[in-house]
Amino acid sequence: MSLQPLIIIPSRLASTRLERKSLALIDGLPMVVQVLRRALEADMGPVSVACCGPEIAEVVHQNGGQAILTDPDLPSGTDRMWAAIQTLSPESRPSIVINLQGDLPNISASVLQAVLRPLENPAVDIATIACVIENPQDLSNENVVKIALAKESATRGRGLYFSRATIPFGADTHYHHIGVYAYRYKALEKFVSLPASPLEKAERLEQLRALEAGMRIDVELVETIPHTVDTALDLEAARNWFERQ
Template identity: 40%
Template sequence: MSLAIGIIPARYASTRLPGKPLVDLGGQTMIQRVVGQAHQAGLARVVVATDDERILRHVHEFGGEAVLTRPDHPSGTDRVWEAYEHLGSPAEVSCIVNIQGDEPFIHPAQIQALVTLFDQPMPPDIATLIKPVITDEELFSPHLPKVVTDRRGRALYFSRHPLPYQRQQPEGEWLLHHPYHRHLGLYAYRPDVLRQLTQLPPSPLEVAESLEQLRWLENGFVIQTAVTELDAFGIDTPEDVRRALLRLGMSA
């Protein structure tokens, strides 16, 4: 059985919602809710990786584990690796789960679905979640990246545009003729792979689509996908906070 740890990158700065990890959601902060959900997944450890002393203190106050990382990381992936190094890079860990710090409703089953993939005799380099697309709005939204996989569920390409392009069908009927999947931003990596990912320079496809995972594909890493029917609920704006409070049954 895989020994997995969860690391949650949590930056204080946010253009649309400053101090986002510390936003109150019905008596608990967002980061506190994320940590609570992650613990329910049966991970060996759950650690917040932050660039801000206020978040660090807050996590310690509610009994969580946190480490202070550099403020200048270009991505959450780099922050996760630094946090892992702070933990001493324990050799017994089989996979590191990168859990988004702005998804307070992440389901433990989604985390478990990725960890399970590392129990195979030949575990993947990287694992991530995908979800069936059910509406045209999802399909054509550039804010919801889509993914094309092979027959084994390995990612072939990620794009902000719907792929494949159905030449013989009108766009309004694409979902009737082909199953599409969108990508959810939850990743798990083998520790040795994560170290290598942080050393890769930006790639042409990554720059074109503004999708970090294309850098990994361009460099030959295998990304295994797991399908989930559960949705993601990220919080980026004050309006998202209001929606989250309504979801909790509270007045916005």
């Protein structure tokens, strides 16, 4: 297996809060293409879009990207990512896979590159990233996922729990989880084989499945939070950001 990470961007048209958001135009390009460009700019390794159908695949190919068609009925982006990897020959499957959500159109190269750092520790199964919460309103926003973090250095810690609630209670500093993950191949293989766990179902956060199964998730702290596009207001904010650049 290659030591070079493979970045996969899961993308589907169905969305509960913003229909067809993968193809929503931002600065003249579909959002999935903006995310693809950010991944290529990070220059970390090959990038593929794992998509639900030919409409997304076509726009990816038109913009010079690689797309892999997957079953449109897969339940999650992680399952879609795993399905895409299985289309590769066994000898070309990577030792590290990065799951880059297709709704982060302005993620910077430095933020994306940071997700690999916790895997320097061989005890870590999954790595992810977070940022200090500065806006007090985010503490009560259930769409801002928080982390109970056991810090091991100024920029890294072990993720003990993830929640939509404000955790830890009474803490001076809270952390906003950014949904980018780097998996060791074997950890991803184990993760997708597990059933959805009770805490995962309660919080609607699939990373809790890994924690309940005893897997280790470490977190790298970064300075900036990329725009996540979940709603029409988020889409407008992302468009405005690109116009200002």
